[in-house]
Amino acid sequence: MSWSKDDMVRRAAAELKDGQYVNLGIGMPTEVANHISAAVVLHSENGLLGMGPFPRDDEVDPQVINAGKQTVTVLPGGSVFDSALSFAMIRGGHVDVCVLGGLEVACTGDLANWTVPGKMTTGMGGAMDLAAGARRVVVLQTHVAKDGKPKLVERLALPATALGCTNRVITELGVFDPAGDHFRCVERAPGIDEVQIRQSTGAKVVFTPST
Amino acid sequence: MSWSKDDMVRRAAAELKDGQYVNLGIGMPTEVANHISAAVVLHSENGLLGMGPFPRDDEVDPQVINAGKQTVTVLPGGSVFDSALSFAMIRGGHVDVCVLGGLEVACTGDLANWTVPGKMTTGMGGAMDLAAGARRVVVLQTHVAKDGKPKLVERLALPATALGCTNRVITELGVFDPAGDHFRCVERAPGIDEVQIRQSTGAKVVFTPST
Amino acid sequence: MKVCANATEALAGLRDGMRIMAGGFGLCGNAEHCIAEIARRGVKDLTIISNNCGNQGQGLAVLLKQRQVSHVVCSFIGGNPDLAEQYAAGTVKVELNPQGTLAERIRAGGAGIGGFFTPTGVGTVVAEGKEVREIDGRRYVLEKPLRADYAIVRAAVGDVDGNLRFYRTARNFNPLVAMAAEVTVAEVDRLVGRGDLDPDDIHLPGIFVKHVFEAREHKNVIEHRTTR
């Protein structure tokens, strides 16, 4: 049985280790925050470190928001800063892990997640900086598109967000590491076999012994 | 009679206008501070705006210094910041006037003031940034070297600090503005005539009607 | 004297065709009174440099609604139907920048940097027409500085010398745009006297601020009120 959205989010949360500085992208990656057991510090690119959970009703402060423009809180030990310093943290490799949503990932590590030709774009926001800058990029996405087309591919069809940036992809079928000319499957969702994965993937997949 | 050092410093102080942000270089320029009547804000490139006078004996704070590493004070309204922001102010044209010492100024505005070949260098410190970055550069220097060689010249003999940067030179003989292929003399010290100035200057000098 | 009575006085020099940088991230940290004044004045053909150019029909989006804007330099359009619509219709030109590149270009404009190499955007549409160079084994895109005629800034506290303190994530682009304009106007929730701010507590030194005025009332619109 493939992983549920919740399973995927939990699996992404398990990627995080004590002491890491972590940025969670907008959308599904934001939900990872609810399942982190490690002592990490959350970074929000609008200029916040030590981001806490959503506020209680009586704690809401319109001037404390995350990059998704949602009201949040600042944990003790947190700090705020301007956008240039915030992206200095990202580009300079000070953010250890970034979890991003994806539209396509190539086995080279190239990532597309910001725009679809023919659709009105929302703009890239901080996605390109995060993808190019974070030390480790984990992509959370469905394995195939709604029309069944693979989203793990040999070569991007969609406009790139950054090249060679993706370290790991988590889908409903398992966990996949871009490895140049193929994906390395390092974990399969329970009951998912190699054939299912190969059929749903647009690039060569190599299974590690443990899978 | 030519101007005394004190006269020169006072003449430099008269260049400054209310509301200006001003950086005074090390050496003679530092003394300009004692004669400013305009309401200016002094910038010190080690990271201080609103620099005040030397402290009283009981006010000395080893962690409040100027770029010459002298103990100073911070006036009300002053601020401190890191060296990158300090030089952003300089390079970005936010410092209105910088008064610097000089070894040579060319009529093109080129300035040499940081090193003499064959002598041990002290390093350029902030001089190149100040010369290249300040909106207006006023140079305070003697008109000729100790050996009688002109220090206002057609072309620098000494290594440059910055090219085309000097707006005004104040010497013991008068006030001179680099004007491309000549210096424009805009003021003469009392009793100094045009012949004296021409003889002491290594480039063409044009006298404005008022001088 | 940097202190002004209000936005009208502070923005008196604003003209058609000018370039305006605005602090704020979405509707957080917006110079609301400055925006209202620009709307009231009705100046046209503006270039707005801002992360979002408003959102949800509010903030800078009001200037879009009034057709005062011809160019936008931003990083994100999502949540801003006015911008999306006028961009799609071709009536507003939009230059999209990665958010970190936008921040760094503004900083460069303020800091006298002529250009910089960033890894962000290599191999993407952002790099099209720009120099790409390998430096020490990594590829970078050359990006240019941004400057403006006016910057409008919102701060929590300002003193009469223009020194500013920001509050929480309302800081965002505010200190950056303040550095990169010919004239920077700061609206502050609270104006204090000379020396009321400790030199160590100042987020943005007054050297970058030309006009400051107090505006006690702000809407502080919440875009997504999320609670637990």
Next chain:
Amino acid sequence: MKVCANATEALAGLRDGMRIMAGGFGLCGNAEHCIAEIARRGVKDLTIISNNCGNQGQGLAVLLKQRQVSHVVCSFIGGNPDLAEQYAAGTVKVELNPQGTLAERIRAGGAGIGGFFTPTGVGTVVAEGKEVREIDGRRYVLEKPLRADYAIVRAAVGDVDGNLRFYRTARNFNPLVAMAAEVTVAEVDRLVGRGDLDPDDIHLPGIFVKHVFEAREHKNVIEHRTTR
């Protein structure tokens, strides 16, 4: 856990041949305990990146006296006879940078910028061997980022998460070098608990700091005691 007992623990990974960035302007804002520890350890062949590399025989000049330094990247030698002497003798290689260029190169190293164009140094020895380019009518020199293995930083207050506050002009290069090293060690006059610093009052976020230790005693040497 970022908190260490002392400099010995914080600098345990230091090795011969490493590159060390040090905050401080002359003897102001020096990480005195870190410097003493480097001297005690006797590690050799160091590259020191610092505005002055000590002065008047003190601060980082102690490492010069002990012949632990082979390269210095700085902006100013004046007032530092140890550096002048070893530079003249050719036993220490010195790379002089304009002070603003030095600060910006360090910031670039910390901020992931591959290089930047600055107007400083055009037409001078500083530009020799470097690319000079005219951009929008002004000439600029291309300068490269600086990084180091260790940065040693002095701050007035630090918390257990490595968030720092500096005091007056002891700030100088300290927040910059903290951004640009693999391992940043901060010695703080006063160590406080989590949450004791308001998020708006933090000068340097802890993300840049790997180790922090408290050192209450500092010499705070005055180079030129000037009074009125």
